[in-house]
Amino acid sequence: MHIFPRIKLPAKIENLEYLIEFVSDCANKQGIDRKRIIEIEISTEEALVNIFNYAYQNVDGDVAIICKSDENNKFVIEIEDSGVPFNLLSLKEPDTTLDISERNVGGLGIFLMRKLMDDVQYKRKEDRNVLTMVTSKSHTDKNNPDN
Amino acid sequence: MEISSRKEKNIPVISVKGRIDAVTAPEFEKNMSDLISKGEINLIINLANLEYISSAGLRSILATAKKLKSEGGKMLFAGLQGPVEEVFKISGFYSIFSIFDSETTALNNI
Numbered sequence: 290m291h292i293f294p295r296i297k298l299p300a301k302i303e304n305l306e307y308l309i310e311f312v313s314d315c316a317n318k319q320g321i322d323r324k325r326i327i328e329i330e331i332s333t334e335e336a337l338v339n340i341f342n343y344a345y346q347n348v349d350g351d352v353a354i355i356c357k358s359d360e361n362n363k364f365v366i367e368i369e370d371s372g373v374p375f376n377l378l379s380l381k382e383p384d385t386t387l388d389i390s391e392r393n394v395g396g397l398g399i400f401l402m403r404k405l406m407d408d409v410q411y412k413r414k415e416d417r418n419v420l421t422m423v424t425s426k427s428h429t430d431k432n433n434p435d436n
Numbered sequence: 437m438e439i440s441s442r443k444e445k446n447i448p449v450i451s452v453k454g455r456i457d458a459v460t461a462p463e464f465e466k467n468m469s470d471l472i473s474k475g476e477i478n479l480i481i482n483l484a485n486l487e488y489i490s491s492a493g494l495r496s497i498l499a500t501a502k503k504l505k506s507e508g509g510k511m512l513f514a515g516l517q518g519p520v521e522e523v524f525k526i527s528g529f530y531s532i533f534s535i536f537d538s539e540t541t542a543l544n545n546i
Contacts, residue, residue, distance in 0.1 A: 302458065302459065305457070305458060305459060306457075306459060309457075324518055324519055327487065327488055327518070327519040328519055328522075330488065331488065331489075331490050331519065331523065334457055334458060334490045334492075335490060335491055338458050338490075338492065385526075385527055385528030385531075386528060386531065387528075387532075388531075388532050389498070389501050389502060389505055389532050390502065390505060392498055392532065397491040397494050397495065397527055398490065398491035398492075400491075400526075400527075401490070401491055401523060401526060401527065404526045405522075405523075405526070
């Protein structure tokens with residue numbers, strides 16, 4: 290059985306950089322290119338900041354992260370928390386066509402995460418929120434002519 | 437994150453190096469607010485050495501842009517590359533900001 294790298298820390302902004310570094314190290318060990326690693330780091334930050342702010346709005350708790358490869362050799366990041374049921378994918382997407390004065394300063398994070406990753410899924414598993422983000426390991430793997 | 441600023445043709449040129457994330461974004465925003473309160477209402481932001489920006493960074497840029505707009509000024513960007521350029525494109529920042537390849541072109545367009 291393969292043991293996947295896992296980290297569990299209090300869900301606090303002070304741990305943000307350390308948690309991102311953990312994911313970044315996993316990605317690095319899997320030979321993922323620098324640009325993709327930055328995209329993974331940004332998506333991880335967006336997920337974590339939302340968990341800190343919404344799932345644990347009034348209480349303290351932990352957040353756990355597991356990194357692995359799936360059967361299609363894609364990079365998978367699983368983020369678990371035991372906060373209140375909170376599906377961050379249900380947040381309203383921002384209107385990215387508005388001009389400066391009309392632009393709302395919120396909602397961009399989840400939008401970015403969904404655009405940067407190939408797939409993002411949310412599940413409520415027992416008393417935990419589980420967010421799974423999946424991305425290809427290099428830009429050339431993606432079936433996208435833009436990359 | 438490292439912020440350095442200098443003046444070219446009397447216009448502040450601000451270079452941001454490293455990462456603007458949820459932890460460093462407030463510092464970036466404060467630096468910009470300080471410039472605005474000193475009466476600088478046109479800013480050139482050089483992001484050539486910026487490696488990383490998250491939505492917290494984008495929010496601090498939007499907040500700065502709104503302040504500048506209410507003062508009748510604006511911010512111009514130069515040197516975007518890699519993931520920072522990608523994030524700006526995804527977020528629709530190319531349609532709300534003037535973004536130039538180089539500082540020189542930005543200065544000529546202020």
